[in-house]
Amino acid sequence: MTGTYIQEKLRPNHCFGCGLDNPYGLQIHSFWEGDEVVCRWTPKHYMTGPPNFLYGGISASLIDCHSVNAAVAYANRQAGHEEAFDPELFMVTGTMTIKYHKPVPMHEVELRARIAKVEGRKYLVHTDILSNGERCVSGEVLAIRIARMG
Numbered sequence: 001m002t003g004t005y006i007q008e009k010l011r012p013n014h015c016f017g018c019g020l021d022n023p024y025g026l027q028i029h030s031f032w033e034g035d036e037v038v039c040r041w042t043p044k045h046y047m048t049g050p051p052n053f054l055y056g057g058i059s060a061s062l063i064d065c066h067s068v069n070a071a072v073a074y075a076n077r078q079a080g081h082e083e084a085f086d087p088e089l090f091m092v093t094g095t096m097t098i099k100y101h102k103p104v105p106m107h108e109v110e111l112r113a114r115i116a117k118v119e120g121r122k123y124l125v126h127t128d129i130l131s132n133g134e135r136c137v138s139g140e141v142l143a144i145r146i147a148r149m150g
């Protein structure tokens, strides 16, 4: 990867999914690769659902945060704030749809997000979770830009 992880530009952030300041969270690290936002992440052994496979709620959380962070990064890029994000540019999840295609094995996964559509304050993001290059889960997340919380 080149450059800084997107989550480094969102600090301080205690979000369970994407906050690097939450030691109990998923601690995702996402980065641009061309027009896609990519993250490689390895589950902890206790994050199972079906025996030997990843709990579906964790997959959903990964897709949720990776997608919203991708939308925030995209909006900052569009606004010319790629190096240092605008702290006022904040988003939350409005709607999320998850499709589980195959069980996710308990080893490193790759998330790949693409910004599909922008309409006013709404950013539609498509994200896949791949295991060994095979798509296991896909998600569609509608991130909504709001005035900063807190």
Ligand SMILES: CCCCCCCCCCCC(=O)SCCNC(=O)CCNC(=O)[C@H](O)C(C)(C)COP(=O)(O)OP(=O)(O)OC[C@H]1O[C@@H](n2cnc3c(N)ncnc32)[C@H](O)[C@@H]1OP(=O)(O)O
Pocket: 010, 011, 012, 013, 015, 018, 064, 065, 068, 069, 087, 090, 091, 092, 093, 094, 095, 120, 121, 122, 142, 144, 145, 146
């Ligand atoms: C520095 C640290 C950073 C750290 C960065 C941290 C990133 C954290 C990411 C964590 C991800 C999460 O878990 S976030 C937590 C889960 N999500 C939430 O709690 C959100 C709860 N909901 C809300 O707060 C609100 O409902 C909002 C903000 C989503 C929308 O309220 P609003 O802003 O008043 O929106 P409103 O004017 O009514 O509508 C604006 C447009 O969006 C549409 N819209 C509104 N709500 C929805 C919806 N739920 N799903 C679809 N579409 C919606 C409307 O139809 C409208 O479309 P049109 O008429 O314009 O076409």
